[in-house]
Amino acid sequence: xxxxxxxxxxxxxxxxxxxxxxxxxxxxxxxxxxxxxxxxxxxxxxxxxxxxxxxxxxxxxxxxxxxxxxxxxxxxxxxxxxxxxxxxxxxxxxxxxxxxxxxxxxxxxxxxxxxxxxxxxxxxxxxxxxxxxxxxxxxxxxxxxxxxxxxxxxxxxxxxxxxxxxxxxxxxxxxxxxxxxxxxxxxxxxxxxxxxxxxxxxxxxxxxxxxxxxxxxxxxxxxxxxxxxxxxxxxxxxxxxxxxxxxxxxxxxxxxxxxxxxxxxxxxxxxxxxxxxxxxxxxxxxxxxxxxxxxxxxxxxxxxxxxxxxxxxxxxxxxxxxxxxxxxxxxxxxxxxxxxxxxxxxxxxxxxxxxxxxxxxxxxxxxxxxxxxxxxxxxxxxxxxxxxxxxxxxxxxxxxxxxxxxxxxxxxxxxxxxxxxxxxxxxxxxxxxxxxxxxxxxxxxxxxx
Numbered sequence: 001x002x003x004x005x006x007x008x009x010x011x012x013x014x015x016x017x018x019x020x021x022x023x024x025x026x027x028x029x030x031x032x033x034x035x036x037x038x039x040x041x042x043x044x045x046x047x048x049x050x051x052x053x054x055x056x057x058x059x060x061x062x063x064x065x066x067x068x069x070x071x072x073x074x075x076x077x078x079x080x081x082x083x084x085x086x087x088x089x090x091x092x093x094x095x096x097x098x099x100x101x102x103x104x105x106x107x108x109x110x111x112x113x114x115x116x117x118x119x120x121x122x123x124x125x126x127x128x129x130x131x132x133x134x135x136x137x138x139x140x141x142x143x144x145x146x147x148x149x150x151x152x153x154x155x156x157x158x159x160x161x162x163x164x165x166x167x168x169x170x171x172x173x174x175x176x177x178x179x180x181x182x183x184x185x186x187x188x189x190x191x192x193x194x195x196x197x198x199x200x201x202x203x204x205x206x207x208x209x210x211x212x213x214x215x216x217x218x219x220x221x222x223x224x225x226x227x228x229x230x231x232x233x234x235x236x237x238x239x240x241x242x243x244x245x246x247x248x249x250x251x252x253x254x255x256x257x258x259x260x261x262x263x264x265x266x267x268x269x270x271x272x273x274x275x276x277x278x279x280x281x282x283x284x285x286x287x288x289x290x291x292x293x294x295x296x297x298x299x300x301x302x303x304x305x306x307x308x309x310x311x312x313x314x315x316x317x318x319x320x321x322x323x324x325x326x327x328x329x330x331x332x333x334x335x336x337x338x339x340x341x342x343x344x345x346x347x348x349x350x351x352x353x354x355x356x357x358x359x360x361x362x363x364x365x366x367x368x369x370x371x372x373x374x375x376x377x378x379x380x381x382x383x384x385x386x387x388x389x390x391x392x393x394x395x396x397x398x399x400x401x402x403x404x405x406x407x408x409x410x411x412x413x414x415x416x417x418x419x420x421x422x423x424x425x426x427x428x429x430x431x432x433x434x435x436x437x438x439x440x441x442x443x444x445x446x447x448x449x
Contacts, residue, residue: 016077023068027053060087063313064082070271072241078203079243082181087154094152104367105333105376108154110148111349113341114141114169118162118187118410120213134161134341134412138169140358144339145177147363157183159349161341164190171195174202183208187249188233189226196240208247208276209234213257214266231270238271245274250301251291253282259304261312277305279320281350281392282424285414289424302386302439320392324385332375333367344410347375350419351391351398353407353418386436393429393436395422 002369015033019026031050047156052060067076068353087108095106116134136144145156157175163170164186174182181204188209199205212218215227237244246267248258257263258277267275279298282289293301302321309316323329330336331348338349343359346352356366366372379402380388387393390401401407 009081012081012085013077016073016080019068020073023065027064027068043342059311060313063315066271066313067273070238070241070242071273072200072203075203075243078178079181079206082154082179082204086179087181090239091152091154095366098151102364102368103339104364105372106151106367107148107153107162107333107336109157109336110144110153110339111157111159111336112119112136112141112144112339112443113160113395114158114163114166116161116341117165118160135166136341136343138172141169141173141341142176144358144363145173145180155181155183156180157185157336159185159338162187162190164188164195164231167195167198170205170291171198171202174205178202178204180204182206185210187222187226187230189229191233191236193236196236196242199237199242200240207233207237207244208274209244210249211245211258211267212248213254213263217257234272236271240255243273244271245276246272247276247278249278249280250293250385252297253291255293255297255301259301259308261308264312264314264316268312272314274315274317277301277316277318279392283350283352283421284415284421285416287424289428292428295432298432299435299439312348320389321386323388324448328380328382328385328388329375329390332379335373336376336380337367337372340410342410342412345369345372346410347371352410352416353405354410355405355407371401371407374401384436384440386440387429387433391422392425393432395425395429398422 015030019030024148035046052058052064055061071245098106114136163184166344183206185208185384209230218227250258280291305318338346339358344354346354347357353371355369355371381390381394381397390397399418399422
């Protein structure tokens with residue numbers, strides 16, 4: 001780490017130390033300091049943050065106080081340093097250098113599956129198709145992180161399977177790579193007090209807990225008693241002053257319930273700091289295309305999530321409908337990639353086709369493999385940011401890339417051809433196109449007023 005980076009890290013740590021001496025009073029002083037040294041950058045963001053701080057009636061004022069008062073100061077400091085200094089400032093410069101040097105995509109985050117095993121067997125879970133015998137070893141995950149940091153990647157996201165089956169290894173990796181931030185999609189049923197104490201010790205592990213809605217909906221998909229186990233885990237995390245959020249997948253069957261004010265308010269009451277909404281993807285031979293939202297349902301989700309996050313003190317991300325904020329599809333290493341429990345390097349957690357396995361090549365070589373270069377050379381897949389995906393909204397693009405690259409299915413249990421996968425999306429893409437184009441035109445016109 002160079003002198004400039006060390007000073008930035010030290011400066012942020014000192015800023016947090018100052019803030020926590022008297023949060024209500026000192027946060028505005030810190031904002032004055034940020035304005036002074038901003039060089040005029042991020043003006044709209046700084047204006048918004050100042051408004052949140054100054055206006056007690058702003059919907060995000062209680063959210064700000066929730067962060068300051070309910071997250072352990074050392075956890076908050078570590079998260080901020082690792083996310084903003086390491087993953088964003090230091091990491092981004094490294095990534096940009098490597099993008100130009102190697103002429104390929106370099107990700108901001110790496111998703112990986114420590115294991116295909118899971119203690120639950122949820123209805124419709126594509127991960128279950130992999131079976132429960134695949135694992136990345138501790139040394140393999142460690143090597144992925146080491147290679148990633150050389151390219152500027154300091155954000156790592158665990159998926160599965162259920163990553164918490166490997167919770168001892170996950171904590172060891174947090175401890176060894178204390179300069180990284182680790183997010184974990186989890187069913188939360190394996191979070192106990194001992195693990196929460198370990199999270200408090202390492203300070204850089206953040207669970208994103210899967211919920212399907214209320215108790216009946218969650219237990220109906222994940223098994224009886226799961227919802228109460230999740231509630232218990234969240235209460236434990238809150239009592240330990242740890243950072244955590246929610247992950248919810250919307251379908252044609254549940255889109256109304258999980259974007260309702262009642263559901264959103266319940267998450268706020270349970271102390272969640274974020275919710276990550278995912279659009280249902282018909283991945284796997286046994287997937288159910290009828291669960292894909294129709295155009296009117298997806299449009300309703302688009303508006304509802306934006307309304308909720310503008311008026312309620314909980315930050316929401318909509319993985320499919322927020323593509324405009326990240327320049328379209330972020331897969332293929334543009335901003336992230338996925339490594340499954342067998343070591344296969346996939347362009348996306350939902351698109352299981354690859355020419356590379358991390359056990360037989362380096363991370364950089366995987367990024368330069370044919371399927372990843374096809375992503376690199378083809379992006380964006382659509383100028384309409386409401387139609388970003390090469391599978392869901394532009395299935396002809398994925399068919400073409402898989403065929404030309406010679407990428408093979410990485411599903412160990414039930415390999416699925418790209419044509420079979422994309423065939424489940426053709427009708428959806430055609431139906432959504434008219435709605436998406438009209439909505440995109442309407443939104444762009446409103447912004448240009």
